Amino acid sequence: MRAHQHAFNSALALRRVFFNHAVERAGSSSTQLSSMFLPSLSIATQVRTFRYPSKGKGAGDAKTAKQLPRDEDITYRLVQVREEDGRLSEPTPTKSVLAGLNRRIESLVVLALPKTGAGNGPRYPVCKVVDKRAEQKAAAEKQKEQRKKAVQTKEMELNWGIDSHDLDHRLKQLRTFLEKGLKVEVILLNKKGKKKKPSQDEAQGVVDRVKETMGEVPGAKESKVMDGQILSTLRLFLEGPAGGVQQEAEAN
Template sequence: MQRVSVSVRPLLRATASAGRPHVCLPPSRAFGTSPSWSAVDHRRAAGKLQIVTIDDKLAQFNLDEMIDTRQVRVKTADGKISSPIDLRQVLKSIDRTTSHVLQLSKSGEHEFAIVQVVERANLIKQIKEKETAQRRVQHAQKEKRPKQIELNWAISSNDLQLKLRQMEDFLRKGKKVELLLASKRRQRKASTEEAEALLKTLREKIQEVGAAEISPMEGAILRQATMTVKIS
């Protein structure tokens, strides 16, 4: 008789697996507090620096097709004003790469806008001159603002020497200086004697530099106080 060998191990494994309960795992998901990539990309895009071109700056003028009326009156080099003419005709008569038609009159001021043919280079020059003037005004306003130096009533000796050098440097450059005195949180509180000694040191240095307090000290000792000094 022929012997037949039968393996029962896979059957046992299948039976054992069938006896175990089947566990369904929930689908994985990101935490609600984690932003999606699209949100991150959106924030990055919003934070990019805006690049302003010369054409963007020229948009402050009413030029070419942006002129209010389709019929215009052209101001010539000798100051004369032409009869109404179609704007498209004026635009066709100029080199659009080097020239523009500029509206001189205000919007709604005339039935036909008064315009003039101008060189693009001259408009760019006007813009640069205006920006230079604005920067000068901003610089002058910044220079008028007093320089501020913050000091802790319980300031260390080394830090005080640094602040005194800063004050002297500003004063010798003709700047007005505001000394802002206050106690810092979570730091040692100065005693009345220390605060009075600090004021004495400051006033001695102010006198040494040749400056003076231009107004009485505002505030109170060991509280917030401001001293304003300048070389007269």
């Protein structure tokens, strides 16, 4: 052991002699020479900095369902899947969950994002496996319902001096609109070019015919009180039953 230690000390002494001599000649290159002659005394330290991908905002932030990620847009490594009974699965690799889906009819959707900092929320993203077909059907039904609620308004102009044949034709149109559940604004006025001006009773008769037609449609009503004067400009605001006559009959 002593012989080995003596040999090591001798080698180290010789290395220092050569090193000092080289430093005197190299001057500012002493650092480079140190790594050449004394590698055991030079320790190279490498520091790696890991940057984790942004996980987005926490569950407490205002995010709509459309903004929440699904399938490959889910960048979290682990997720919890909500079962049909409401229970949450153990944290599972996202890739494993996606690999187990029937991608033709199933999709993984994030329901809640994990909390950030001291905010409230789950530790892992809470997801749900949804049936694409049921999802599309629900969206179509919702859109259909919205179209039904968007009640259209029709406008119908009648001349005070309209003849009986034309009046019958226009009132038939009015009935059709009301049966569809539409709103109709009937405007009675004096049109230019009509030489004969009807009497007060004749004008009142036109108003009565309009209201009689409305009364023939189940569920139809005046949505507002009529506005204006007879033999001037008069507006009647009529409204058919919500959803049309067929839906009105089914409700009763």
